[in-house]
Ligand SMILES: Nc1ncnc2c1ncn2[C@@H]1O[C@H](COP(=O)(O)OP(=O)(O)OP(=O)(O)O)[C@@H](O)[C@H]1O
């Protein structure tokens with residue numbers, strides 16, 4: 001089914017306590033502060049925004065690595081936000097993560113073959129060894145790692161190859177959703193596109209759905225169908241990729257885009273320089289959190305939080321200009 005929604009999150013919040021001292025005034029970092037979006041089966045949803053805006057926290061909430069304070073996390077129509085740790089285990093198999101630094105997530109003392117074997121042993125203890133081996137070699141081959149590399153250790157590979165191994169490991173249990181958190185951010189630009197192309201090929205082959213997290217809009221442009229732009233714990237714009245890149249509505253999206261170098265002078269965008277630092281997520285500005293840096297800020301922006309409004313068929317923005 002083409003329009004089947006795989007993941008649908010509604011008004012999800014995660015506030016981390018800032019001070020553990022009992023006598024201090026309780027302060028919270030509003031890492032995720034009421035986020036809603038959905039991802040259709042087979043789609044790639046790119047989540048972008050500056051450092052600290054809550055992208056990784058959103059990914060970890062969806063994956064169940066951390067629990068939401070409130071809101072719904074619906075996976076295939078079932079709300080996972082309040083289920084027990086034991087029940088979460090069932091849903092971890094169809095949801096897997098790929099991280100920025102595969103070196104940190106691959107055990108240095110394990111051979112590559114054992115890194116891939118481990119999840120199979122846990123989830124399919126009765127599977128015969130030769131079948132396990134076949135699954136591993138076939139998958140590694142699809143990820144561009146040949147069989148003779150299976151006896152090697154992670155440190156014997158380059159960064160790009162290690163990310164191929166990380167991707168293979170995320171796919172060994174045949175998940176439906178991959179949450180990729182900055183999967184190419186640590187790689188050289190030339191290697192980045194190889195990994196992005198590999199991810200696209202694997203998506204087609206296995207019918208995967210991606211939540212693709214990156215601070216880099218040009219990386220997201222490469223791979224996404226739709227894009228969500230985050231600022232200080234909120235989504236400020238959601239739209240199809242083309243709309244985001246050709247006709248962005250939110251001043252923050254416009255500013256992010258204008259900072260991407262544009263080689264074609266005809267496509268050159270007006271440069272919007274954001275003034276001021278990103279405010280702290282522990283003490284965000286009132287009203288629209290972006291008003292302190294927004295070139296189009298009005299009086300209302302200081303006072304009233306803008307709702308995410310639908311502007312076009314698939315374009316939503318949270319801004320008082322509309
Ligand atoms: N476990 C935690 N305890 C306390 N604060 C946290 C925790 N995890 C994240 N934060 C804070 O929540 C906010 C959002 O962090 P998050 O890692 O989600 O941002 P991000 O968008 O992924 O940033 P980056 O681009 O740097 O990876 C930050 O202010 C961060 O310091």
Ligand SMILES: [Mg+2]
Nearest residue numbers: 055056057181
């Ligand atoms: Mg992050």
